[in-house]
Amino acid sequence: MTPLLEIENLTAGYGRIDVLHDLTMAIGKYGNVGLFGPNGHGKTTLLRAISGLVRARGGSIKFNGTDIANQSARSIVGLGLIHSSQGNRLFPDLTIGECLALGAYTPRARAEEEVNRERTLKIFPKLGERWRQKVRTLSGGERQMVSIGTALMSSPRMLILDEPTLGLAPKIKEELCRAVLDISAGGIPLVVVEQDVEFLLELSQHLYLINHGQVAAEIKPGETMDHSDIMALYFGQ
């Protein structure tokens, strides 16, 4: 299988500071990809560079064969590479229904709005119950559901999730993990950033550890890794 998303020698950052240095990875070769690593080492910057929110200063990003480095976020969304940002950064004064309608804003997604809405509400039935409620009145877990649901409305060919379970209570976290697994089972390839490596291993067999803006380690299918190895990667031997 050729990788759906290929990143080569990517350099990106903010202001005068580079956050990502010469980062190379191939996503989609072995199904879902999990990204993990300490905070502040470039995971979110990487996702933002992929989806066009941060300019790539060097290197290339290829999605489905098209070079998308420094394309507008809108055209990247148009290609079906959808990035669901952390749920607390959503539209606080829009209702759930309005958020999902926005997810289907591009012409490509609008054509499939009905099907996508059905699929989204099947995965997150709670969203249907609170259809007219404003996002600001929702709990953290529910906001995360709206965020992922909005991304599902965009007819993703590949879906990027940035810490879908960040800061959630265990019970809601479990519910969201199950939903993410459902989405994956539905045939959408995922790129997931997550601190919970156990969950990542359940979701995917292909992991990258990002450290200091570079790929510090790659775990391919068949290569197992136990807890102490991961600890060693985080903290050194």
Next chain:
Amino acid sequence: MMDAASQILFGGLFQGSLYAMMAVGLALIWTTIGVFNFSHGVMMMLGAYIAWQLNAWSIPYFIVLPLAMIIMAGAGWLLQASVVRPMIGRPNIVLVVVITTLAAASLIENGALEIWGPRSKQLPTLIAGNTEIFGIGVSLHQIAIIVITPIILLALWLFLNRTRLGLALRAVAQNEDASLLVGLNVTALYGLAFAIAAALAALAGIFMGGYRFMSPVMGADPLLKALIVVVFGGLSNISGPIFAAYLIGFFEAICSYYFGLYWTPALLFAVLILMLMVRPEGLFGSRARGLA
């Protein structure tokens, strides 16, 4: 007594409508882009002068109105593209845009002076003639303003709340990154916000030009009024300033009836300062920014 009530009622409705029309565009731009457009006043002036020019070319007035608004929508788009868009994403954008829009205002004001000269002009009234309601004489032009304003504001509300494009505008107002991630054309939406604001400013200018003399500096006073209304009503959405506009209209009508026109601005500012001490986010505001 009857006379006082109808004076205040009419004066309040009239001034309130004018203020609402002046302020709504300013509020729209603040809520979507998060900048204050200090060219808003000269856009009213420019709209009035363009309407005057079209009228001077003996185009029928019912065509002049929409035509002037469309031309001004284009002017608003240009203003945004030239002095606002290049600043987006820079630090201190609020302050920087105050300066760039003030500079643009000065250019447009002097341009109008160059083209149309300093002599006062007047626009035809929307509807000619006078009438008498509840014992006070009023012009039909003023009645037209009182009637048209709520219709336009309602149309704007429906556009923002009932259409896909309006939804996109409200979304941009709340979260730019998330808007980009659902594929919205944020640059075009910024342009659209300025275009709508300028068209509404033009209408406010045309309202003014029909009952008082126009000059190239006629925008300064309404800009200040619009700022007061927006700050008073709260910066978080556009319905707050609309309510505030009518409230201020009635407040002024009451003050000028009982204390005289001379004391009205001072009293208004006193109330504004007191209110801001109690509710810094504005009368109807919340701390977050958003449309409608």
